[in-house]
Amino acid sequence: MSEGRVKGKVLPISKPCVGVAGKTGSWRVMRPVYDDSKCVKCRLCWLYCPENAIDLNEEGGPFIKINYDYCKGCGICASVCPKNAITMVPEG
Amino acid sequence: MVVKPLTGNYAAAYAAKLSRVKVVAAYPITPQTTIVEKLAQFIEDGEMDAKMIRVESEHSALAAAYGAASGGVRAYTATSSQGLLYMHEMVWWVAGSRIPLVMTIVTRTLGPPWNIWTDHSDIMDQRDSGWLIMMAEHNQEVLDETIKMFKITEDPRVFLPGIVGLDAFILSHTTEPVDIPDQELVDTFLPPRRQPYVFKPGDSLLMGNVPRNLKENMRMREDIHNSLEAAKKVIEEVDEEWGKLTGRRYGGLIECYRCEDASHFIVGMGAWVGDMREAVDSLRTNGIKVGLIKVRYVRPFPREDILKWVVNAKSVIVFDRSVSAGSAGPLFLDVAAHLMAAGIRVPVKNILAGITGLDVTYEDIADAVLKSVAEVEETGKFSRFIEWYYGR
Numbered sequence: 001m002s003e004g005r006v007k008g009k010v011l012p013i014s015k016p017c018v019g020v021a022g023k024t025g026s027w028r029v030m031r032p033v034y035d036d037s038k039c040v041k042c043r044l045c046w047l048y049c050p051e052n053a054i055d056l057n058e059e060g061g062p063f064i065k066i067n068y069d070y071c072k073g074c075g076i077c078a079s080v081c082p083k084n085a086i087t088m089v090p091e092g
Numbered sequence: 093m094v095v096k097p098l099t100g101n102y103a104a105a106y107a108a109k110l111s112r113v114k115v116v117a118a119y120p121i122t123p124q125t126t127i128v129e130k131l132a133q134f135i136e137d138g139e140m141d142a143k144m145i146r147v148e149s150e151h152s153a154l155a156a157a158y159g160a161a162s163g164g165v166r167a168y169t170a171t172s173s174q175g176l177l178y179m180h181e182m183v184w185w186v187a188g189s190r191i192p193l194v195m196t197i198v199t200r201t202l203g204p205p206w207n208i209w210t211d212h213s214d215i216m217d218q219r220d221s222g223w224l225i226m227m228a229e230h231n232q233e234v235l236d237e238t239i240k241m242f243k244i245t246e247d248p249r250v251f252l253p254g255i256v257g258l259d260a261f262i263l264s265h266t267t268e269p270v271d272i273p274d275q276e277l278v279d280t281f282l283p284p285r286r287q288p289y290v291f292k293p294g295d296s297l298l299m300g301n302v303p304r305n306l307k308e309n310m311r312m313r314e315d316i317h318n319s320l321e322a323a324k325k326v327i328e329e330v331d332e333e334w335g336k337l338t339g340r341r342y343g344g345l346i347e348c349y350r351c352e353d354a355s356h357f358i359v360g361m362g363a364w365v366g367d368m369r370e371a372v373d374s375l376r377t378n379g380i381k382v383g384l385i386k387v388r389y390v391r392p393f394p395r396e397d398i399l400k401w402v403v404n405a406k407s408v409i410v411f412d413r414s415v416s417a418g419s420a421g422p423l424f425l426d427v428a429a430h431l432m433a434a435g436i437r438v439p440v441k442n443i444l445a446g447i448t449g450l451d452v453t454y455e456d457i458a459d460a461v462l463k464s465v466a467e468v469e470e471t472g473k474f475s476r477f478i479e480w481y482y483g484r
Contacts, residue, residue: 006288009190009251010315014298021302
């Protein structure tokens with residue numbers, strides 16, 4: 001967060017923006033890997049991602065895009081995927 | 093202006109109404125319950141334009157009041173004892189976010205065993221949280237200080253929440269004549285609400301997100317401390333202003349009784365200060381030069397005011413109605429630490445009494461002080477710094 005100063009007070013407030021806590025992707029131990037050929041476009045991964053780190057692509061090409069700058073590797077997307085189109089692989 | 097017989101709890105309720113509180117959130121607990129019962133009645137009867145939010149716990153009571161206050165209105169809650177401890181996490185959140193809010197604590201001891209009588213264990217457990225904390229001596233002070241607390245906490249030099257404490261039953265359920273000021277007078281006295289920021293639709297704001305820079309996080313804590321120090325001046329200014337409007341000045345952070353020529357000082361806070369006044373009178377009749385320092389505000393702590401009085405004293409006897417187990421009474425610890433830090437070497441002693449609500453009379457106080465003074469007059473010091481006093 002960017003700490004606010006209002007009327008001389010040091011305050012724990014900030015304006016919302018992408019990645020206010022820094023690039024949390026560095027916290028990741030397991031990395032979600034997406035296989036577009038198995039995807040049925042159900043959007044569950046996009047709906048369940050607690051970090052809003054999955055973007056949809058309705059224009060053609062791979063249907064989802066995972067933002068690895070902010071994905072913490074929690075694995076919820078892989079867990080909810082009914083077609084096992086997302087697999088968790090160790091980082092590094 | 094009208095004088096009415098009011099319990100301490102009703103005095104708190106009238107003060108919240110006169111301060112034009114817009115949101116009350118509370119959960120019932122003895123001995124606080126009749127405060128919010130009275131407020132619910134005011135709202136139901138159309139005498140008070142406010143929302144009453146009924147919640148499932150004290151944690152939620154303060155969270156709801158805090159949410160309303162963050163949205164820009166005067167909010168109020170009240171609790172006691174176990175309920176206050178359940179609320180404790182939110183107590184820190186409100187202070188840390190710098191949102192002004194006023195809460196009444198009807199002090200009650202903590203279990204086990206189950207016990208509804210007064211001591212100061214619950215309120216003193218909040219003293220490191222960043223709230224302003226005061227204890228009233230009588231019901232008039234409950235009403236006056238609740239109204240004043242809104243003004244003090246909403247001052248831009250302060251911007252912190254505040255607690256007005258009153259002792260269970262001794263004040264909360266005891267009726268005294270209370271002068272209720274006119275609404276017009278309170279409206280003149282209290283300016284429109286001020287706070288450092290307001291949450292409103294269409295203007296997104298984050299509060300309390302993970303800090304990127306821990307130095308800034310530590311500065312927030314320092315700023316709370318500095319704002320409490322700055323509050324000392326605000327408390328005195330507001331006390332003076334209220335005094336001009338109502339004729340009732342209390343003296344800021346402390347109030348002194350027969351201190352001018354005193355050699356020995358009693359320090360105490362809360363309802364039993366009334367008994368301490370009588371004890372001082374009784375000791376004075378016996379030729380013992382005792383003065384009483386009533387601590388009104390325990391946070392910010394009246395360091396300068398107390399030191400000024402006791403710098404040349406023969407002894408200081410601090411009465412605590414709670415104990416930091418394994419150390420000493422919290423009021424004593426503050427007094428002793430600030431005496432030492434200022435290089436004042438006065439014999440200082442802690443009398444722990446009235447804990448768990450054990451009744452303490454003015455004769456008990458006079459007895460404990462008389463014995464302590466006799467010892468220090470004879471030997472120049474106290475053989476024990478701490479005494480658990482159970483009565484005569």
